[in-house]
Amino acid sequence: MDNENQSVFFDHTIQLRVRYSETDQMGTFYNSRALEWFECGRTEVLRALGIPYSTMEIEGVFLPVIEAHVEYLDRAEYDDLLELTTRILFQGRAKFRAEELLVNTVTKRVVVKGYTVHAFVNVNGNAIRPPQWLVESFYKAIAERKLEQK
Amino acid sequence: MDNENQSVFFDHTIQLRVRYSETDQMGTFYNSRALEWFECGRTEVLRALGIPYSTMEIEGVFLPVIEAHVEYLDRAEYDDLLELTTRILFQGRAKFRAEELLVNTVTKRVVVKGYTVHAFVNVNGNAIRPPQWLVESFYKAIAERKLEQK
């Protein structure tokens, strides 16, 4: 990931297999699937942070995507096992950013790099500040991981 | 369509093109797309009936699919222009059925035959009778079409 010097982030890696439904007639995954995989990465990084996204929505906090960027660097075929690392960074007070790196475990090559930027909104779609419990869970998880890594 | 002798139905035909995102590595459309196309057919037949589905949901009437059946009879490739005929039939008091026939305008062959069965439910998912305004719109549209066809 590029932003090593951004101070506060949390990483999580998952594995997923390319589904047949995700391929297209070029024989590789269709381009929009990358954004669907990014969502799988965010779901699991938030669970690892102790703030599952399903809980967030029940609490009235929604994180719609406001920007997405994807670079397609290599192929990935049906049934290839991929490894997706998602890094969450807080930006300012009302956004967060998820950086994504997708590696093909078969070829060891980077398949996709990208990111999504998210707003915090309430159920009516109005921008809100991230609630205190969420920010605290985030920093607590980061602190605990640093301890683990020592 | 098979059920010519069922008394009350309403047909509507639309055209759609196979999107690249709908193909898979076999070079034809991926099987689940048929159900997505069936939905396009239902959307337009309901609009033609004067009861757009978006309005129905605003009025608190939802039509979840409770059964689906699809027979795959021929290929359809990226950019092929398809013709989808949807026939709506009321069944008993709390269900309706949509029969679907998808023809490839390039090859003139039937690509897919199938049907979906739908319940009428309210916003909480509880079964309801179809509201009177909906039933009336349905029979009015059928009566008007019969007049047109004379």
Next chain:
Amino acid sequence: MDNENQSVFFDHTIQLRVRYSETDQMGTFYNSRALEWFECGRTEVLRALGIPYSTMEIEGVFLPVIEAHVEYLDRAEYDDLLELTTRILFQGRAKFRAEELLVNTVTKRVVVKGYTVHAFVNVNGNAIRPPQWLVESFYKAIAERKLEQK
């Protein structure tokens, strides 16, 4: 599964989570996703049988869906953990059938029941008999499992 008395079959169970991309505005999974999940089940049951589908295609054996049937019995929401059991049965000489049962591990209720029927075809789409190596792998896996279960 219904066909307990059909003599030759092979079962396999996987878990999957409902992705946000698989939901729709009714707040449950969109109906066509069931067919995409069925494919995940087939991919893993074939791997468990020792005949991964990706290998089958490389060997020139394709298994297009020729018929699909789905009954929708209950809701499943974003992030719900589902358990999908796929049972493979050979039918006659040139078809196989996959029966699917999807249970919500959160509610313990059956979400979806269904099946798909598949033809064996070559790369040109012409019907073929299932190759000997494939049939043998299938019966070998069944025999081994019966030994295990004793």
Next chain:
Amino acid sequence: MDNENQSVFFDHTIQLRVRYSETDQMGTFYNSRALEWFECGRTEVLRALGIPYSTMEIEGVFLPVIEAHVEYLDRAEYDDLLELTTRILFQGRAKFRAEELLVNTVTKRVVVKGYTVHAFVNVNGNAIRPPQWLVESFYKAIAERKLEQK
């Protein structure tokens, strides 16, 4: 579109409706659908240019996406009628860029802005120069449109 001063481009506008399958539980379209709609825009702008993409692939010219960028500016709901304008620009000798602007005809607001960048590759995925017939069709279509607009 931003790049009014880039000299050579070709625009085309299509309409499409948000499908139910394209919504998610937030009640608006799921983020990855934008990339699928961009593809619909490219398919039709290439047809308007006289070089349908399906023909290009038959001639051995493939245009995989190598970069995609999307800004999500507003909601679009099931059945909303959208207007998508795709502008094709050639960049250097082996890439082209498609800029996309998606407007909600119901609210008149911009829903999505974005672009995709494409490589020209052959059937083996190796970079190629755009074939002469393709470049000529492109400039011919631009010249004809300028004549029409006088």
